[in-house]
Amino acid sequence: ERALKNLLVTGGCGFIGANFIRLALQQNSNIRIINLDCLTYAGNPKNLEGIAEGESYRFVRGDICDAGLVNDLFQEERIDTVVHFAAESHVDRSIEGPAQFIQTNIVGTFNLLEAARKAWAQGASDHRFLHVSTDEVYGSLGETGYFTEVTPYDPRSPYSASKASSDHLASAYFHTYGLPVLITNCSNNYGPYQFPEKLIPLMINNALNGKNLPVYGDGRNVRDWLYVEDHCEAILRVLEKGVLGETYNIGGNNERQNIQIVEAVCDLVDELADPLADGRSRRELISFVKDRPGHDRRYAIDASKIRDELGWEPKVVFEEGIRRTIGWYLDNPAWVESVLNGSYREYYEKMYGGR
Numbered sequence: 108e109r110a111l112k113n114l115l116v117t118g119g120c121g122f123i124g125a126n127f128i129r130l131a132l133q134q135n136s137n138i139r140i141i142n143l144d145c146l147t148y149a150g151n152p153k154n155l156e157g158i159a160e161g162e163s164y165r166f167v168r169g170d171i172c173d174a175g176l177v178n179d180l181f182q183e184e185r186i187d188t189v190v191h192f193a194a195e196s197h198v199d200r201s202i203e204g205p206a207q208f209i210q211t212n213i214v215g216t217f218n219l220l221e222a223a224r225k226a227w228a229q230g231a232s233d234h235r236f237l238h239v240s241t242d243e244v245y246g247s248l249g250e251t252g253y254f255t256e257v258t259p260y261d262p263r264s265p266y267s268a269s270k271a272s273s274d275h276l277a278s279a280y281f282h283t284y285g286l287p288v289l290i291t292n293c294s295n296n297y298g299p300y301q302f303p304e305k306l307i308p309l310m311i312n313n314a315l316n317g318k319n320l321p322v323y324g325d326g327r328n329v330r331d332w333l334y335v336e337d338h339c340e341a342i343l344r345v346l347e348k349g350v351l352g353e354t355y356n357i358g359g360n361n362e363r364q365n366i367q368i369v370e371a372v373c374d375l376v377d378e379l380a381d382p383l384a385d386g387r388s389r390r391e392l393i394s395f396v397k398d399r400p401g402h403d404r405r406y407a408i409d410a411s412k413i414r415d416e417l418g419w420e421p422k423v424v425f426e427e428g429i430r431r432t433i434g435w436y437l438d439n440p441a442w443v444e445s446v447l448n449g450s451y452r453e454y455y456e457k458m459y460g461g462r
C-alpha cells in the first residue's frame with residue numbers, strides 16, 4: 108500500500124473535490140494538499156470553511172490551463188500525487204456553451220498531464236496521477252445491461268465528449284510515456300456541498316421554498332446514485348492500491364428513475380421541514396418539462412472490478428444518504444444563500460424560464 112504525501116488536488120472547491128479534501132485530511136495525518144481551483148461559478152471556497160491553510164493545506168487560486176503556474180507548483184511543492192477533479196461538469200451548460208468544456212476538460216487535462224510528465228521524468232516510481240471521470244463517457248443503456256471498464260466509449264453530450272477525450276489523453280500518457288495514470292469513471296454523486304443546479308439539490312431547494320419542481324421528459328430516465336463520501340473513499344482506495352494504467356468503474360448499485368428521486372425528496376422535505384403555507388404536499392409542485400436534447404435514457408455501473416480487486420464497496424444506502432443530504436441542506440441555509448447569487452439566478456431564469 109502506498110502512503111499519500113504531497114497531493115495536488117484540482118477543482119477542490121467544487122462539490123466532490125471539497126468532500127474529498129475533507130475526507131483525505133481527516134484520514135491522513137501526514138499529507139499536504141495543494142488545492143488548485145480558479146473558482147468558476149461552481150467553485151465555492153465556503154465548501155472548505157473550517158480548513159485552515161498551513162502545513163497540511165494550501166489553496167492556490169489559478170487555472171489548470173495555465174502551464175507556467177502548474178509547472179511551478181509541481182516544482183515548488185514537490186507534487187507526487189495528482190487527483191484531478193477540475194472540470195466544467197454540468198451537461199445543460201455544455202449544451203448552451205460547449206467552448207469552456209473543451210478548454211477546461213480537454214486542454215486543462217492535457218496541460219496537467221504535460222506538467223506531470225516533465226516534473227516526473229526521472230525516478231518517480233511511486234507517483235500517481237488519478238484522473239476523475241464519469242460513466243457518461245459510455246453513452247446510454249437500454250432497459251438492461253451495465254457499463255464495465257471495457258464498454259466502448261460513446262459520449263453523446265459536449266460534456267461527456269470532453270470527458271471522454273480527457274480520459275483518452277490520460278490513458279495515452281500511460282501507454283506512450285509511462286506516466287503513472289489511474290482513471291476512475293463514476294456514476295451520479297449526491298450529498299453535501301453540491302451546487303443547486305444539479306437534480307437533487309435543485310429539487311431540495313425548490314421544494315423547501317414551494318417552487319415548481321421541473322422534471323425532464325417523462326421522468327423515467329434512470330441514473331445510478333452514489334453518496335459522495337463513498338466516491339471519495341473509492342478514490343483514496345484507488346490511489347493506495349490501484350494498478351497503474353487501469354480504469355476502475357465506481358457505482359452505487361442504486362438505480363432510480365428521476366421521478367423516483369424527486370418524489371423521495373418531496374416526501375422527506377415534507378417530513379423534515381415546515382409544511383408549505385398553502386397546505387399542499389411537495390409532490391404537487393412537480394411538473395414535467397421538455398426533455399433535454401440527447402438525454403441519455405439509462406446509466407448503470409458494474410462496479411465489480413473495484414470491489415473484487417481493491418475491496419471497495421459503497422457504505423451508504425440511498426435512503427440513508429438522501430436523508431443525510433436533505434438534513435445537511437436544511438442545516439446550512441447560509442451556504443445555500445451564498446451560492447444563490449446573481450449569476451446563478453440569471454442562468455436559472457434562462458434554463459427554466461423563471462418557473
Ligand code: NAD
Binds near residue numbers: 147
Ligand atoms: P463541480 O462543478 O462541483 O466542481 C468543479 C470545480 O472545478 C469547481 O470548483 C471549479 O471552480 C473548478 N474548475 C473548473 N474549471 C477550472 C479550471 N480551468 N481551473 C481550475 N479549476 C477549475 O464538479 P463536481 O461535481 O465536483 O465534479 C468533479 C469531477 O468529478 C469532474 O471532473 C466531473 O467530471 C467528475 N464527476 C462528477 C460526477 C457528479 O455526479 N458530480 C460524477 C462522476 C464524475
